[in-house]
Amino acid sequence: MLKKRIIPCLDIKDGTTVKGINFEGLRNAGDPIELAKKYEEEGADELVFLDITATIEKRKTFAELVKEIAQELSIPFTVGGGISTIEDVRKLLEAGADKISINSSVVKNPQLISDLAKEFGSQCIVVAIDTKFVDNSDWVHVKGGREMTNLKTLDWAKKAEELGAGEILLTSMDGDGTKNGFDLRITKLISENVNIPVIASGGAGKIEDFEEVFKHTKATGTLAASIFHFGEVKIGDLKDGLKTKKIAVR
Numbered sequence: 001m002l003k004k005r006i007i008p009c010l011d012i013k014d015g016t017t018v019k020g021i022n023f024e025g026l027r028n029a030g031d032p033i034e035l036a037k038k039y040e041e042e043g044a045d046e047l048v049f050l051d052i053t054a055t056i057e058k059r060k061t062f063a064e065l066v067k068e069i070a071q072e073l074s075i076p077f078t079v080g081g082g083i084s085t086i087e088d089v090r091k092l093l094e095a096g097a098d099k100i101s102i103n104s105s106v107v108k109n110p111q112l113i114s115d116l117a118k119e120f121g122s123q124c125i126v127v128a129i130d131t132k133f134v135d136n137s138d139w140v141h142v143k144g145g146r147e148m149t150n151l152k153t154l155d156w157a158k159k160a161e162e163l164g165a166g167e168i169l170l171t172s173m174d175g176d177g178t179k180n181g182f183d184l185r186i187t188k189l190i191s192e193n194v195n196i197p198v199i200a201s202g203g204a205g206k207i208e209d210f211e212e213v214f215k216h217t218k219a220t221g222t223l224a225a226s227i228f229h230f231g232e233v234k235i236g237d238l239k240d241g242l243k244t245k246k247i248a249v250r
Contacts, residue, residue, distance in 0.1 A: 003250045004214050004242070005045040005221035006235055007199060008228045010035060012051050012065070012081070017229065035229065036069045042235040044075060045250045048169070048223060050101065050128075051081025063095045070096020078126055078169075084112070086119050093120065101169055103128040104142040107149055107156070110163055117164030125167075126199075127160040129153060131186055132173040138186055145173050154189060161194045168194060169223065172202035177226060179205025182213040191218035199223050207233060207241040214247050 010017050010032045017032045036047055049069060051062060066079050079092050080101025089100050106112050106127060116125050130141045131153040138153035157168055170190050172183030182200045191198040200213050201223035210222050227233045239249045 002197070002220050003248045004219075005199070005250060006043075006210070006238060007046045007048055007221050007223045008035075008039045008044050008235070009048040009050060009201070009223045009225045010069075011225060012049060012062070032065065033068055033072060037072045039228065039235065040073055040075055043239060044235050045221070046076040046078065047073060048078045048080070048101065049097075051079075063091050066092055066097055067095040080126070080128055084109075086115060089116055089120060093124070099124040099126050099167070101126040101128045103130065106160070107140060107142050107151065110159065113160060113163035113165055117166070122164050122166035125165050126169050127157075127165040127167070128169040128171065129157060129160070129190075130171045130173055133186070138189075141173060145176075153186065154193060157190045157194050157198075161196050165196060167197045167199065169199045169201060170219075171223075172200075175203025176201075178203055179227065181205060181209040182217075182219075182222065184213060184216050187213060187219050188217040191220075197221065205232075207238050210238060210242060211245050211247060214242070215245075 012032055017035055039047060070077055076098040078099040078101050079097040083089060083100055083102050084105035092100055113125060113127060130145045131138050132141055140149045140151040140153055140156050141147060142149055160168060170187060172186055175183045180203055182203045187200045197220040199221040200219040204224035204227055213219050213222060242249050
């Protein structure tokens with residue numbers, strides 16, 4: 001059985017770490033390089049860096065900042081934001097990223113998933129899905145959650161796997177930043193219907209929330225931001241807590 005992963009997320013805007021609620025009302029959460037070092041020391045299994053306004057501002061992810069963070073890390077490092085070509089991915093992998101996270105660009109051009117998987121291997125292609133429950137269905141959203149698509153979340157997750165994605169980063173926009181717990185319903189639905197790892201994201205508020213999502217869904221990892229950034233939960237304490245509940249973590 002795969003051991004569960006605890007993954008802090010750095011949402012980056014203008015070179016600094018930020019965090020909002022339901023994708024809005026961003027506040028400053030600190031220096032990304034310092035936070036990256038701190039999380040590795042605390043026992044994070046991986047780190048995710050998302051340049052959250054790159055797509056909206058039609059620009060590329062900060063390769064320079066990626067390089068600076070990568071130099072401080074020995075754990076796997078995933079980078080996303082504004083990635084739309086093979087060349088973008090090559091630059092980020094050369095800068096030190098281990099995996100790349102793609103969202104809006106592959107919704108627009110699904111073939112890109114296959115092209116990237118062929119070029120770099122499925123293991124480094126993470127398809128990020130921002131999902132929101134609207135009119136009794138789960139819908140994929142793009143452009144930092146600002147735009148609803150006509151893609152149903154489950155259909156898109158299956159399609160992404162079929163095209164060569166190695167992993168899905170599933171963010172519940174309804175849960176994002178609320179600290180009310182992970183969205184167990186959508187996480188269970190997606191993780192039980194694909195054969196690649198699913199990382200649950202959006203809503204972590206306390207240690208019990210991680211326990212719930214691991215016990216009731218097939219998610220293999222959890223992504224959280226504000227509870228780590230603002231010191232509400234320490235990664236070491238979280239892992240100890242999960243171990244006492246007989247949940248195998250790394």
